[in-house]
Amino acid sequence: MTPVFQTLTPGARLSDRMADALETEIRAGRLAPGTKLPTEVAMTEQFAVSRTVVREAVSQLKSRGLIDSRQGSGMYVRDAGFAPLSFDARHAGSRAAVVQIVEVRRALETEVAGLAAQRRQPGDMARIVASIGKLADAVRGGGDGVAEDVAFHRAIAEAARNPFLLETLQYLGQFLTGATRVTRANEARRLDFAAQVADEHDRIVSAIEMGDATAARLAASGHMDNAIRRIEQADPAFWAQEGEALARPLIKR
Structure with missing residues (x-):
């Protein structure tokens, strides 16, 4: 089943908010380990953001250890494990x-x-x-x-x-x-x-x-x-x- 995401309203950096929204879905189990993320084009439409925002958000998720890139196949959710301690830099x-x-x-x-x-x-x-x-x-x-x-x-x-x-x-x-x-x-x-x-x-x-x-x-x-x-x-x-x-x-x- 393809996940459905809410569009993001203006505010803090959109890439931060998009990454946070995806992390919430992953940690809640709604995006289970092994689930393939929607394509870049699909996420730009679902979140109502630009491709640049999607790429920045995906980069953040990779750095948080939440997704893996499989060449020629796409992005897949990893086992999230325990949530690391993190702070909002804003x-x-x-x-x-x-x-x-x-x-x-x-x-x-x-x-x-x-x-x-x-x-x-x-x-x-x-x-x-x-x-x-x-x-x-x-x-x-x-x-x-x-x-x-x-x-x-x-x-x-x-x-x-x-x-x-x-x-x-x-x-x-x-x-x-x-x-x-x-x-x-x-x-x-x-x-x-x-x-x-x-x-x-x-x-x-x-x-x-x-x-x-x-x-x-x-x-x-x-x-x-x-x-x-x-x-x-x-x-x-x-x-x-x-x-x-x-x-x-x-x-x-």
Whole structure:
């Protein structure tokens, strides 16, 4: 049976919307594995779009691993498996997107800090303390401290001794590093912001070192709350120029 698709109304990029519509059909099972997609001409008519839009949408589906091209035969649906985690790039350059990514960090890193306080070993503490020292050295040397900040939080995650949490943070690394780049650029513009960040990091380290899981969670959560507040307080000039430019490449489909 030939699938019937709705035409697309104007709005976001038509190729994105067409690819999303086809992915929905595939994941819902209405386009089963092995099903041949309609021809390019048929899809231009059914979706009421140009051939260029169809080709771009098909290219996206290939990159998502949802269809295969068989020479001389056409496009066929693959077994979709689990839906990968994906993000919409259209809002990546907004202040709200950066705040939302920091909210993800808060949810994860609050628990990571608590577990690190409960499970850290002497070697873990040595790595955490060394990483915070490298961050301070980088800032004193005129660097942005982004890589060192990320390494500091990774050292805490390793001390939590939960491979699933660590893998999740690694998987989200592109987005978390991008958000860190924005927050640190903003914080570097004001001495009071920079001092707050250093103090917040020290509080997290102290709580982990004391083995106080409750204090560690509160310190980590407060650090992320304050990061959000500092982004919200960023002066318009920062966001109109450097902030937006740094945020735009956060998410790439």
